[in-house]
Amino acid sequence: MAGFEGVKWAAKQFRYILKDKTYELMESDAKVYAVSRSIHYGLFLAFEGIRFFCKKNESGGLEVIFLNLDKNLERFQRGIAFNLSTSQQEIAPSAEEIEEVILQFFREPDMKAFLNEMAELHAQGYLRPFTFDEEQSIGVTFPGNPAIRGVACRYERYLGEPFSGVVVPHLVRAVGVNGTGNLKLGINYLMSVKAVDAARDVLPEAGSALFLDDNPNAPLETRNVTEWDSSCCLFALRDGTVVKIPESSLILPSVTIQGICAILRQRGVVVEERDMTYGELIQLSQKQEVVAICSVGTAGILGRAQRLLLVDKDNQVIGTQEADESHELYRIIGEARTYFWDIYQEKVPLPEGLKLQKFGI
DSSP: OOOSSEEEEEEEEEEEEEETTTTEEEETTTOOOSHHHHHHHHTTTTBEEEEEEEEEOOOOEEEEESSSSHHHHHHHHHHHHEEETTGGGGOOOOHHHHHHHHHHHHHHHHGGGHHHHHHHHHHHEEHHHHEEOOOOOOSSSSSSSEEEEEOOOOOOOOSSSEEOOOOOOOOSSSSSSGTTTTSOOHHEEEEEHHHHHHHHHHHHOOOEEEESSSTSSSOOSSSSSEEEESSSSEETTSSSEEEEOBBBBTTOOOOHHHHHHHHHHTTOOOOEOOOOOOHHHHHHTTTEEEEEEEEEEEETTEEEEEEEEEEEESHHHEEEEEETTHHHHHHHHHHHHHHHHHHHOSSSSOTTTTOOEEEOO
């Protein structure tokens, strides 16, 4: 299963209370109430994953660099608002407000040693803001004292290549009618973990599971491919095109996949944004028209599946999709991953449609 490797956490976290707009710096292991709606019922649990890079400028000062940070914060803001009642919407923070809190956290003197070390190592940074109900209560109601907390770490690797996956058609990651599939909510990710567990019943070494849509009673071949268990999906085809599944109530609007597609377009690759049915995927695989199926997300950027097992309605394997490492598009996609991280380090030009933000800290 996908996981972080070589992680080191910053020694501090922040807490921002939504009602009175108060900010507090806390120890990284600061506790939460054992009795909380967030713990007992999963209420008011939204989160975000934000990649960042730290460097020293010509004057020796620290800078923190984000790519399309506004997209991350807009997505996080929507998740927060979803978890609040109609009467609480006035306390939902704006994306700009969340940005100010995050920058305050990075500018804390207690964060300087950690960020200096990151800059020296040219390490990958990961910021995880999340929500929590700070009130002691087990009532099944909206949060009484909603807050944002945030932690940061550096890491070496996530998921990586090669990895294998399995299509898991009998589980549904999210239900479109609830409008939750396009938000980073805790309620979605239990199913992600369960799906990988189910995939390992078919292939013990499986590292990922590929979901179909939320129409389990429809004929299997008519259902649309949606996402991997915890990342978005790209299909690289032998004719040189790449297929991106369009955003919907079931698809998380991935900041990373937007960047990868911009890089591919800059390289002259045709990126088609359209649905792909499971039946089409099976046919393309049988004809060896699929070069690679890619997992795209914040932490790992992009990983190309070495193989994907295709199953029928009885969970029996009906085919195996193998990556074609000799195809030029396979190489180009790998280079896009490197280019994406190089943008943060300002080693390469910024593709059209992307926004690089630098803040002195």
